[in-house]
Amino acid sequence: MSPWIKRVDLLVGLTVLGWVLMTWFILVGLDTALQFMRQIRFVGQNGFTVSNAAFYVFVTVPRRMYEMYGSAALIGGLLGLGGLASTGELTALRAAGMSRLRIAVSAVGVVAVLIVGVVIMGETIGPWGDQQDQAIQMRLRTGSMDVGQNGLWARDGDRIINAKQSILHDNDGHAWVQLIDVNVFTLAPDGELSRFDHADNAQHIGSQWILGHVRSSVIDDDGVHSTTRAHERWASQLDPDVLEKSMIQPQYLSMRDQLRNIHYLERNHENSTAYASPFWGRVMYPLNVLVLMLSAMPFAFGTLRSGGAGRRIFLGILLALTWYFGQKAIVTFGVVYGLSPMLANLFPATLTSVLAWGYFRQLA
Known part of the structure; x- marks a missing residue:
């Protein structure tokens, strides 16, 4: 001994x-x-x-x-x-x-x-469990959203939305959600892909969603036509309040994920x-x-x-x-x-x- x-x-x-x-x-x-x-x-x-x-x-x-x-x-x-x-x-x-x-x-x-x-x-194990919990809560509240290892997935009419990451912001005690690395797949009536949009981020400002740094590709009989814009209004039915309540709270994230989000916010000069x-x-x-x-x-x-x-x-x-x-x-x-x-x-x-x-x- x-x-x-x-x-x-x-x-x-x-x-x-x-x-x-x-x-x-x-x-x-x-x-x-x-x-x-x-x-x-x-x-x-x-x-x-x-x-x-x-x-x-x-x-x-x-x-x-x-x-x-x-x-x-x-x-x-x-x-x-x-x-x-x-x-x-x-x-x-x-x-x-x-x-x-x-x-x-x-x-x-x-x-x-x-x-x-x-x-x-x-x-x-703790953060993994909370991610599964978040997916269940999303389905419970909306029936059309899911969260997995590949981020947020949601159906919005004829569009399928994928966001790789969600970040919770705190501005004077008011919390709001920003989606990062957003992909929007628009389907034609026959189920074929007719348009693809990729945005660096999406945030709900006022009563509407705004996409930032957007690249859009429209597919038609003549081929694929791409355009790039700094900002674009996004007519989405995603409920920001539901997203906020369904997100994994910062205190439940692993330190690695918390640190990643801290660095992202600091790079963009945000709180x-x-x-x-x-x-x-x-x-x-x-x-x-x-x-x-x-x-x-x-x-x-x-x-x-x-x-x-x-x-x-x-x-x-x-x-x-x-x-x-x-x-x-x-x-x-x-x-x-x-x-x-x-x-x-x-x-x-x-x-x-x-x-x-x-x-x-x-x-x-």
Whole structure:
């Protein structure tokens, strides 16, 4: 056994691990069951079936696991250390010379190992599941749109529309969607292709769609005739509100996709906050989870020494909610007042780390 890892570290770590896994399973299970009940209401709309509802819930489980892990780590950590405290084992460890900080690090270390897999899941399976969810939601709302690996596909009268990418913009609190790399296939009454349009982008301005940098090719008996225009009005029935609501929200995208959209917006001198803030939130996610759990450990040495599991669960939920709303408020406040998204997301974790470190140094 490594000289840095002792039997007491394993005792603390394995105890916390068991409670974290059990809490994680319960939280995700409850959230999944509630979501399935919500989806049952849509059965029968646009061909939506019970199996579709089950598939929707199944593919979003990885994202729910990612989102719930921080709360599960906090509550599970308090339950684990609280149990050791109530049986007197923490007191025995302290009497044997093990510092509070060392006990806390043993508990947090298990969470740190698990979080590697959680982050990988949140960057791979999670976004894939949300893409499948988006496709289901599109079909549910419209019956004529679909989203897959090749982007958005929609039927608009005698035209078939394909957009390789959709970007959500945020302008003074108003969200709107821009389609990127748009192909429009116009079919003749006999089903033959009569026209093909390609545009670099499409955006809904006022009450109409505008295509940007358009190349049109018309096919007739004399051949193919092509023209190029900087802008063109597009008489499409695509509903921008439906597109906005059906898009994968920026916080559910992988960091790679968020970064790609940030670079696109910055190249076009547009506001990238809608993607930059959730991107840095994902970057800081492991740090936030570890800091949140570390800052809650002092309660295991005091207030949780007496009292049952119900008290520990209540305190864990209270701390998790306080952290969640406090962090959101600080990040939003920072972004609104011009602080960079990176610093706005880093500040809550830094402040909490300083407070927790000060506590442990005081009691060392």
